[in-house]
Amino acid sequence: MRRYVVKRVAQAVGVLWAAYTVSFLVLILLPGDPVSAMAGAGAEAGTVDPAQLARLRHEYGFDKPVLAQYADHLGRAVRGDFGDAISTGRPVTSTLGDALPQTLTLTGTALLLAVVLGGGLAVLATYTSRRWLRQLLLSLPPLGVSVPTFWVGLLLVEVFSFRLRWFPAFGNDGPRGLVLPALTLAIPTGAQIAQVLAKSLLTALDQAYVETARAKGAGRLRIHLRHALRNASLPALTVVGLLAGQLIAGSVVVETVFSRDGLGRVTVAAVTAQDIPLVQGVVVFGALIFVLANLIVDLVYPLLDPRIVVASGRKGSFA
Numbered sequence: 001m002r003r004y005v006v007k008r009v010a011q012a013v014g015v016l017w018a019a020y021t022v023s024f025l026v027l028i029l030l031p032g033d034p035v036s037a038m039a040g041a042g043a044e045a046g047t048v049d050p051a052q053l054a055r056l057r058h059e060y061g062f063d064k065p066v067l068a069q070y071a072d073h074l075g076r077a078v079r080g081d082f083g084d085a086i087s088t089g090r091p092v093t094s095t096l097g098d099a100l101p102q103t104l105t106l107t108g109t110a111l112l113l114a115v116v117l118g119g120g121l122a123v124l125a126t127y128t129s130r131r132w133l134r135q136l137l138l139s140l141p142p143l144g145v146s147v148p149t150f151w152v153g154l155l156l157v158e159v160f161s162f163r164l165r166w167f168p169a170f171g172n173d174g175p176r177g178l179v180l181p182a183l184t185l186a187i188p189t190g191a192q193i194a195q196v197l198a199k200s201l202l203t204a205l206d207q208a209y210v211e212t213a214r215a216k217g218a219g220r221l222r223i224h225l226r227h228a229l230r231n232a233s234l235p236a237l238t239v240v241g242l243l244a245g246q247l248i249a250g251s252v253v254v255e256t257v258f259s260r261d262g263l264g265r266v267t268v269a270a271v272t273a274q275d276i277p278l279v280q281g282v283v284v285f286g287a288l289i290f291v292l293a294n295l296i297v298d299l300v301y302p303l304l305d306p307r308i309v310v311a312s313g314r315k316g317s318f319a
Helices: 002-029 034-039 041-045 050-060 064-077 092-125 131-138 138-146 148-161 173-206 208-215 222-257 263-272 274-304 305-314
Strands: none
Touching: 002 064, 002 274, 002 305, 034 222, 041 274, 064 274, 092 131, 092 138, 092 173, 092 222, 092 263, 092 274, 138 173, 148 173, 148 222, 173 222, 222 263, 222 274
């Protein structure tokens, strides 16, 4: 078990390093000059004092060779220091820390709703004995996946805010203001969970151990929830781990549509201003959320199926 955990943690650290390195290279290769953007639009036309631009480049380390910049930034990032945001002058960690609670509340609520809605839909669709109802329920997840997130958000605002006036359309107005943004993220996410879980459940219900359980007299509901669902949940659990990272990316669109404060709006502002330290901080943080979610999923696997630890030990590079 210890070898399995060490291997997964090493993979997580490797993903974080790769995310930081790729984001650094992409931002360095982008056209434009972040220092000129910070000094103002007139800087491109030479209206800003060149000495001031040189001072700013030296202050932020942009006058160093690329490899020196990378080593310097990576060393500070390992210590949790991403420098100061170019656009505001505030520490990147403070900027992210201020925006983080709103985004985590939104994405956490959306993920919980997605698991409940998607899991409930998959269980109901595979449990019902009415063929027409099963077909109807199984047709909903593909519809939810295919609908664009921003369109879902605009539709919910039109119906529940402008027409029914049940929930506020914009802003961070307490729990009521969280309902529509969370639903906007949860609908496509829950649809993906439902697709995977329903398919796994249908496959599991055809396995020999289910027939054995029936032969022993186990009830239909007990077979469905205790035997089939436990084995079918592994693929769905993998999808949940992947979707946790995608929700952070999806919050960029949803926070913009609903004019909410959070990491998404910080990201849009940072990209627009070519704020390299802030963009890198957002990328690393998003990767950290993705890695932690998948690490938790990996550590839960052995609890559901101990054979995974044995298989990993046979194939692992640490063996």
